Amino acid sequence: MEMLPITLYIRPECELCEEARDALRAALADSPLPRSIQEVDIEQDPILHRRLLTEIPAIEYRGALLAHATSRLRIQSFLADVERRV
Numbered sequence: 268m269e270m271l272p273i274t275l276y277i278r279p280e281c282e283l284c285e286e287a288r289d290a291l292r293a294a295l296a297d298s299p300l301p302r303s304i305q306e307v308d309i310e311q312d313p314i315l316h317r318r319l320l321t322e323i324p325a326i327e328y329r330g331a332l333l334a335h336a337t338s339r340l341r342i343q344s345f346l347a348d349v350e351r352r353v
Contacts, residue, residue, distance in 0.1 A: 270303040273346075274327040275336075276319050278310055286337040287324030294342040300350070302328075329353060 275291060277284035288306070295302055309315040309323060319325055322334035326342065331352075333345040 270301045271329070272303050272305055275304055275306045276309050276315065276323050276325040276327070277306055278323055279308060281323065283335075283337055284324045287326070290337055290339040290342055291326065293339045294346065297343065298346065302346075 273291065273295075275284075275287060277287070288304075291304060295304070307315065309319050319334075322332070324336050326333045326336040326345065328346060329349050331345070331349045333342065336342055336345070
């Protein structure tokens with residue numbers, strides 16, 4: 268089965284981003300679907316920085332974006348909602 272990519276948008280030295288990483292890993296551990304995490308530092312891209320500075324940590328999955336993604340339950344709900352729409 269193909270790994271489904273999830274993008275985690277972060278900034279360096281961001282405590283909320285650390286929380287998001289841990290919450291996302293915990294959410295994925297409970298999921299039957301194989302997914303991979305790709306971390307993107309918005310500081311490396313001026314366009315992403317402008318677009319997402321007030322939204323991070325954010326998760327993008329299958330074209331949908333979840334801003335302020337620091338809760339495992341919120342992330343699980345987001346992923347399930349996206350899967351239902353596919």
